Amino acid sequence: MxxxxxxxxxxxxxxxxxxxxxxxxxxxxxxxxxxxxxxxxxxxSAAAQSLKSGRTYTIGVVVPDITNPYFAAVVKGMESVTRTEPYRILLANSDESGEREDDVIADMVRRVDGIVLAPATEQDRTPLNVRDAGVPLVFVDRDLADGEDFDAILVDNAGGARQAAEHLMGLGHTRIAAISGPVDTTPGRRRREGFLETLAAAGIGIAPEHDLIGDFREQSGYQLTLSLLSLPEPPTAVFTANNLMTLGALKALHDMRVGVPDEISLIGFDDLDTGPLLRPPLTVIDRPMVEQGVLAMRLLLRRLDPRHVDDMPRRVVLGTKLVDRASTAPPRTSPAGTAAPSPAGRTRAR
Amino acid sequence: MxxxxxxxxxxxxxxxxxxxxxxxxxxxxxxxxxxxxxxxxxxxSAAAQSLKSGRTYTIGVVVPDITNPYFAAVVKGMESVTRTEPYRILLANSDESGEREDDVIADMVRRVDGIVLAPATEQDRTPLNVRDAGVPLVFVDRDLADGEDFDAILVDNAGGARQAAEHLMGLGHTRIAAISGPVDTTPGRRRREGFLETLAAAGIGIAPEHDLIGDFREQSGYQLTLSLLSLPEPPTAVFTANNLMTLGALKALHDMRVGVPDEISLIGFDDLDTGPLLRPPLTVIDRPMVEQGVLAMRLLLRRLDPRHVDDMPRRVVLGTKLVDRASTAPPRTSPAGTAAPSPAGRTRAR
DNA sequence: CAGGGTGCTGACAACGATTTCACTTGCCGG
DNA sequence: CCGGCAAGTGAAATCGTTGTCAGCACCCTG
Structure with a gap:
């Protein structure tokens, strides 16, 4: 050297x-x-410079799973921002595990100037330690139960779930199931709440056996869908709370030769690159992905600027959009005791 | 502090x-x-420790595009190895640009103990600088034209392409097109060579206008497929050299209402999570993805061990596997001058 | 009880870059 | 021709940690 x-x-x-x-x-x-x-x-030598200056020009990024296309897109957004800045990204997966997240962050705190985190649970206490260590922190996608005084780039989870519920109800469904994510995560909890509340407000309940909780992984979408299908009275429509579980659900429906949307309608949260090409093309709730990463990284870098360290926490909530493809349709047979409405003027993308 | x-x-x-x-x-x-x-x-303080010890316990990882599911899987594999080691990953995208790669690596060399790289081109000279800087380097997925004395985890690109060609020929196709990747990348060049040579060896040529070069991005798969369709004599089968271009091709075929595999058969290199769920389920050449990441990281960490710095370069070439789904079929009409063979006993996955 | 380990200890010097401070040089104007 | 100022310089201190080194106290053995 x-x-x-x-x-x-x-x-x-x-x-x-x-x-x-x-x-x-x-x-x-x-x-x-x-x-x-x-x-x-x-x-x-970067080490010598860091020692002298106290800055590492490195940003820690902790996401549950980089192979989830959503998080891959978010990370890409963050990375693109660092292109014009002298910062680099230190990446880690938490695998949805609070413990793993703790380990990784305890180490990161010593090496980075700031952290972007999608916390494993809303009860997560790690962020407090990060703050105590004087390392700026921005949440992305997920929040803490009492996270109001942290910077965050979020999405309107409840609103998106409401759109999904309204879409299904508008088609005439009344026997609707939800496969939610872990309720101790922001998206898991909020999407479920938004969905159930919208149903309830319309006077449509949800059977307890139709109110399922998964873990955001494909396998759980698959298994829970199988369990729905084995019910004496299966639902006519299913809402899956993230992309991977939607995929799992679709695979289960294929494997059991259940027609989509003829026999069961499926609507998911988060779009997929392959969404339009699937059998059938998926109807989903879409949201900005790359942009969330961009905003999170910008916010963090701004926070690193001495002029902005003490700004009020900034919380951005982005909107969602229903992408109406072909995995949802009116129920084939009208559910017992209800008249099937005839939804008029529905147009589909493609 | x-x-x-x-x-x-x-x-x-x-x-x-x-x-x-x-x-x-x-x-x-x-x-x-x-x-x-x-x-x-x-x-x-990590900075002080690094300064003293000369080690950063950080590995640089440079891939063309983290949102490509293949690279996401590779990175995940690498990350999983660091779980049991004190190492972290510094991640960057090169966006298939040699220039960007240069910049990123010039900076990384100062901060990491080793680098895993999927070089943007085979003529890339950056790796030499990395070696001169005394930073161990492992290639993954891609190689240098004269890279024999670098560690590398590769895949049998030519062999995989041969499988694809043989599969199409076995079905009776003779008017076959290839959408290759950039020929200055290992997978781009080797897959194309393997494909064309297999056709040639069987006495089946490829029309110049069927021998197309894309850039591994979805958009180019889309455009080049459109150009194939606009030909007076379009091919009856298309081979796309990576997952993203396969997707683009499939979208183009859908948009132009071309039946797959009825009118045109499609076979791609690299499987997709959604492969079995697509319309139609994709026939692809599959290869280990996460495993490539695992092997690359293990190899690099081994190289960091003083006992192994001077070992011979280790080059691992993994095999590919044909996953026969439903996007390929015998050509509908027998091409001019050729008898359509009747492929017997074909079984499909699902 | 002397001699020699053994087991810990603290002062100090590195690692490499940056910044402060006091200094020199050269130039300009009076 | 001299005083003063601007521009540029090198020595030294500093960042936080770790390894070296000499030294000290204690205990065991002969």
Missing amino acids: VTIHEVAARAGVSAATVSRFLRGRRVRASAAIQTAVDELGYSP | VTIHEVAARAGVSAATVSRFLRGRRVRASAAIQTAVDELGYSP
Whole structure:
């Protein structure tokens, strides 16, 4: 490893002068120094710079699962922001485990200037430690139960779930099931609440055996859908609370040869790249993904600016959008005791 | 920030003793030190440790695009290995741009102990600089034209492409198109070569206008497929050299209402999570994804071990597997001058 | 009881870059 | 021709941690 002193020696100046030159100050021997730098292939030690300056120019990013297309997109958004900044991203998966998250963050706190986190649960206490350690923190996608005084980029989970519920009710469904995410996560809880409350407000209840809780993984969407199908009175429509569980549900329906949407309608939260190409094309609640990452990273970098450290916490809530494809349709047979309405003027994308 | 000296002062010992205690050596005042550490919430400065030890316990990972499910899986594999090690991952996208890759790596070299790279092109000279800087480097998915003396985890690209070609020929196709990736990347070049050579060896040529080069992005798969469809004599089968271009091709075929596989058969390189659920379920060449990440990271960490720095370069080539779903079928009309064979005993997955 | 371990200890010097401080040089104007 | 100022310089201190080194106290053995 070549140090600033070797450069200095070769250029016939002191290390201080080399340092000044590299930081853009005017210096007599600039030509000689530049030559020495080039010849030696010198580049300053990041560790030494960090030690001196107290800044690492690194941002920690902790998400539950990078192979989830949603989080991949969020991370890409964050990464794109760092393109014009001297920051890099230190990435870790928490695998939806609070424990793993703790470990990872305890380590990160020592190495980064700030953290973007999708907390594993709303009861998560790790963020408090991060704050105590003086490391700025921004939540993305998920929040804490009492997280009001943290920066956050969120999405209107309850509103999106409401759109899903209204869509299904508008088609005439009354026997509706929900496969929610863990209720100790923001999206899990809020999407379920939004969905159930909308049904309730319309006078449509949900049977206890139709109110299922999964873990946001494909496997649980699959299993819970199977359990719905084995019910004496299966639902005519299912709402799945994230992309992976939607996929699992769709696989289960295929495997059991259940027609979608003829026999059962399916609507999911979060769009997929392949959404339009699936059998059938999926009707989903969509939301900005890359943009969430961009906003989160911008917010964090802003917080790193000494002028903004003490700004009020900033909480951004983005809207959702119903993408009406072909996995939902009116129920085939009208549910017992209810007249099937005839939904008019429905148009579909494609 | 609380330093080791503050802990030392509170525990009534010297900093050296605290350091020794923390590194597991026996020390008289261990109880007092532990108390001081807990009360002060001390954790050592990573920057200072790096400066002293010359190790950062960070691995740089540079991939073209983290939202590509293949690379997401690879990164996940790498991340899972670091779970049992004290290493973290510094992640960057190169966006298939050699320039961006240069920038990112020039910066990473200063901050990491090693790098896993999927080089943007085979002519890439950056790796040489990395090696000169004394930073171990492992290639994943892609190689250099003269990369034999670098560690690498690769896949049998030519072999996979051959499987695809043989599959299509076995079905009786003779008018076959290929949408390849950039020929200055390993997978782009090798898959194309493997495909064309297999066709040639069987006495089936490829029309120049059927031999297309894309850029591994969905959009290019889409556009090039449209161009194939606008030909006076479109192909009866198409091979797309990666997952994203396969998706683009499928979208184009849908948009132009071309029946798959009735009118055109489609086979892609790389499977998708949603592969079985697509219209139609995709026939693809599959390969280990997470495993490639695991192997790459293990290899790199091994290389970081002083006992193995000077080992011979290790090059692993993994095999591919044809996953026969439903996007390929015999050509509907036999091509001019050829008798349509009747493929017997074909079984499909689902 | 002397001699020699053994087991800990603290002072100090590194690691590499940056910044402060006091200083020199050269130039300009009076 | 001299005083003063601007511009540029190097020595040294600093960031927080760890390894080296010399030293001290204690205990065991002969």
